Amino acid sequence: MNTKTCSTCGHPNKEGTTICEKCGKPLDNDHKNKLLNMRYDGSAIRSKTKNRSIVDKTWNFFSSVKIGVTLITIALVVSALGTIYPQKMYIPTTVNPAEHYRDQYGITGQIYYQLGLHELYSSWWYMILIAMIGISIFIVSIDRGVPLYRALKNQAIKRHPNFLKRQKLFSEIHDYSADDKDRFIKNLKKHRYKISEQDGHILAEKGRFSRWGGPYINHVGLIIFLLGTLFRFVPFMYVDEYLWVREGETAVIPSTNQEFYVKSEEFIFETYGEDKEDAIFEKALQNNNAPVPKHFETKAVIYRDVSEDVIGAEPKLEEVKRGGIIVNEPLKVNGLALYQDGYQLNEFKSMSFKLHMASDQQEEAIAEFTVDLTEPNSEYQFDNGYRIELGKYYPDYELNDGQPSSVSNYPRNPGFVFFVYGPDIEDREASFLAIGQNIPSGNNQYKIGLTDFSVRDVSGLTVRKDLTLPILGIGAFIFMIGVIQGMYWQHRRIWIHPGGDGKLLIACHTNKNWFGLSKEFEKVIDGTSFSMVEDQERKNDL
């Protein structure tokens, strides 16, 4: 390794060092009158000194603040571009994305698709971009942080006079007494400076820890935060599913490998105005046309399937826990939280019918039967010789191109084709029934009429697990500590050099807030004959 030997003390400094590590002599002889660059306390920075091997070049690339800022800017811009049109996961799953983007959004949509922006956030190059930002933050911290830490840990108390003379705040004191010096040091201690002394040289220092806050501690926080967001890819860490469960029904809870089931015993939906206590809201309620919901709750039971059978076998359910699921009070099981998130009221559960003569004004029942819509029978037999066959059942009836069909799994709008057989019916009589419809197949002798129905409510539950939150929290907390550390404290140092000939050299340095430092210096020299330090930067400018 190349070294740079200090001409005063002979200490071999690493190449790239600008201030001698041992005596503090500035090693850049060319700019005698300029202020010293105190960045990283003059220590050698790896990225500034080595640029030979491929490792050096990679290191230098990532340790450049310019590159870091550029990467962040690119990430911000492409992240924004990804929001112009919906991501692939939000378009219908059955359509061909290549056609969908072109048809929906025209030429720009096609470009969007061809650039791969429709799958941006999980694309390999986006991940690489985010990873590069992470690497950049990591390397830049090590590149600057380690040398700075070492330089400050081993800093010399005795410094070369030129080191002091080339500080921004500097003064030379000629006439002073020992009392003045003692008073000065006492004042420094009062302002919580740590005093180190060696052969009459004094270093007063405080707030060194604030140097680690700004760029280093908060970078650690950022990296933890980034890792936390990446952990969302791990199913073990993050689950976000949705589940509909009907009153009286037991449904498998997603992402539990069919181990846990939830049953809805009851869905409770209350609106304002039902209770006496709601009287105070009367005026507000009058301004609302629709009822105002007050309370949603699913009375749920959670079961565990204890059978060891293969998937699809009838589960053997054992109750694990029961309770009410309210909006912000989930029921928790196996690290998952079930939240009340949606509802559908009054889905049909059963419908009751009667058979009567079409000509009978009184509609006197010849036979009565109930169709359980959750498990309809195909046939209803009666003692008096009549038999009704449920020929077709459409849970969610709709007429498509003249063809009756069901558009969903759920009895929201049930439609039925009944065939009536009886002692006095030659073949059979067909009727079609749906809400508001009762169509005979021809000149029917018999008619079926709806007599009653029952309904049930459906609960929409969100199944959520997010183990990344504590990681994000820790990351954000560390980041905040770093920011506070760097913002509210400063690293201030005051050097005193017995210059000989009865004079003292005093120089001050701070990493930020020079105004605060000069104000403090004014207080520290209070009661002494010491003169105020001069701002050499301003003097040079004049």
Next chain:
Amino acid sequence: MSNLTAKEDANVAIGDHAKDFQLKQVVTTNDNIIKLSDLRGKGVMLNFWATYCGPCKKEMPYMEKLYPEYKEKGIEILAVSVDATELVITNFVEEYDLTFPILHDKNSQVLDAYGIRPLPTTYFIDENGIVVERVLGELSLEKLEGYLKQIEPN
């Protein structure tokens, strides 16, 4: 970053072992339970469908058309319905005259295990129980035949 979730990933993907399951066969005279692993040695087309799903209705006749020929060649078709009631399945199967086994996933356990999102979703499984192809959405007759050829046992 909040969009980065594991949601998109299939629970059973191409190259995976098809998860074993057993379901009751419906629209049949005998009480029959069909277990996927019992079909080892045969190619299996595993089709998830429902009576209310339009594209499913379109591809069912294609499956019926190719079934006799490929059954001879050692391929079984399992059509797993996710309908809520057996009656609608019976209505449908009788209307379309389907002869391959229809299974009823009444509790949505197999649907959950396979992580099925769109209907239809079809798995083509080879004689060793490995998923060779996974198709989201409707199949054409030509594509269906192509995939069936891929899982013909040697």
